[in-house]
Amino acid sequence: MLDLTHPAKTPSTFGTGTYSLQGVQLFDGASLADVAPLLAHCPVLRIAAGTRLERGADQPARLYVVLSGALEVGTDDERSDGSSSRVLAGECTGELSVLEEDSGAERIRALQESELLMIDAPTVWRLIDASNGVARNLLRLLSFRIRAANAQLRRRQKLGEFYRQLSMVDGLTGLQNRAWLDSHFPGMVDEAQAGGNPLSVILIDLDHFKRFNDEHGHLVGDEALKAAGKAITGALRPTDFAVRYGGEELMVILPGTGQAGGMMVAERLRERLRQSVIFSDMRLPLPHMTASLGVATFQLDQSAPELIAAADAALYRAKEAGRDRISL
């Protein structure tokens, strides 16, 4: 790794070598007579492929112009996610650090043998003063960087939203999970309260599921749960929600639906669950599963946990009454 704190160790300066600025974006259209004298003292590093240059946060910012070769550049500051980008011959890096006079650290690695013109911050400012061309090229470069950063931000936001949605889905059944319920259900209850809209909840518990698991195995039990999830989602409107509330306990939320509607949906769900076919690991259809369902409808001033508790109490009554039935 090269130590940039002692530029005296570097082999050459721009003024003593025969370096060309042909094809360097920063100097495109700029008068070489204006810029070359200002660059004369700037070191030019020749580095082998794989060489790493590190500028610590306590060292002055520099602009690096790649005269030949290619670099990989990453930043370590708190605004970055540690990703890196390629800087090819004719391009430069470090201009943001110079203009912001920031103290962020950067990591540079040569992807092939490269020549780097290192321009210190005071010289960058002198170049801007001396050459409209350099100033214009820097502005173009900055606008490109801003657009690229915005595009990256949008990609990350989309990715973040994708993972957020994913974290709210139950992996086995594909229904919403408990985290989704905790984050969305209280808002639905608040809306019902504020707007005076009906809201019903159905808690569904598969009957004798322990026995089912014991008789057919846990994996077939998983298949039964998946089939139950599918049967439920297939019986709902797009505005309804299905949640895996716990192990073999599922929940359906019906915004805008009162008690009569809730009972109607519960009956449809009970029937669809009875009809869903589950296969054993020998691919033989198993006896139909049944479920017990508890329906509760939002009462004024009821909290979200109270509404769920009411559905749970109704479910308990359905179990007590003999299972495969619906209770209020």
Ligand SMILES: Nc1nc2c(ncn2[C@@H]2O[C@H](COP(=O)(O)OP(=O)(O)OP(=O)(O)O)[C@@H](O)[C@H]2O)c(=O)[nH]1
């Ligand atoms: N295969 C499988 N089984 C699960 C899963 N989650 C919970 N269970 C099982 O579901 C069973 C629930 O059993 P219980 O709460 O005793 O209820 P039950 O046997 O369904 O009896 P009742 O509800 O009274 O009709 C337990 O054996 C759990 O292991 C799962 O993801 N996959």
